[in-house]
Amino acid sequence: QVHFVESGGGSVQAGRSLRLSCAASTHSSGAFCVGWFHQVPGKEREGVAAIDSTGGNSYYRDSVKGRFTISRDTAKNVVFLQMNSLKPEDSGMYYCAADEVSFDCPVPTSATLNRILTFGTWGQGTQVSVSS
Numbered sequence: 001q002v003h004f005v006e007s008g009g010g011s012v013q014a015g016r017s018l019r020l021s022c023a024a025s026t027h028s029s030g031a032f033c034v035g036w037f038h039q040v041p042g043k044e045r046e047g048v049a050a051i052d053s054t055g056g057n058s059y060y061r062d063s064v065k066g067r068f069t070i071s072r073d074t075a076k077n078v079v080f081l082q083m084n085s086l087k088p089e090d091s092g093m094y095y096c097a098a099d100e101v102s103f104d105c106p107v108p109t110s111a112t113l114n115r116i117l118t119f120g121t122w123g124q125g126t127q128v129s130v131s132s
Helices: 027-031 110-119
Strands: 004-007 010-013 018-024 034-039 046-051 058-060 068-073 078-083 092-098 126-131
Touching: 004 092, 018 034, 018 092, 018 126, 034 078, 034 110, 046 068, 046 078, 046 110, 058 068, 058 110, 078 092
Parallel strands: 010 126
Antiparallel strands: 004 018, 018 078, 034 046, 034 092, 046 058, 068 078, 092 126
């Protein structure tokens, strides 16, 4: 299992930015595809973005394209989610997890995020609150 610790959440006004961090607890996590996920109370967790092991390929769900950027520092085993132009609907818990089935994702897609949703190992997440 690949374990991560999420951080960087907070309370901001709409239009502002936050950068979330996903730090791995094992060195081997650098070989994995990693995804960020969003969950609000009473709803299912949803995929937001995914990035391959090199950091060169990524996928975003439509609602965050142009506003969020996923990246990774492979040397430090940290994956980031830069969140710009935040909206109240972006509020909720954010989690990261690795693709522990296919390991890497040279061409990340929505299927990548769905696979991680099903088989990923989950941490505590980090809370984001965006006020209007």
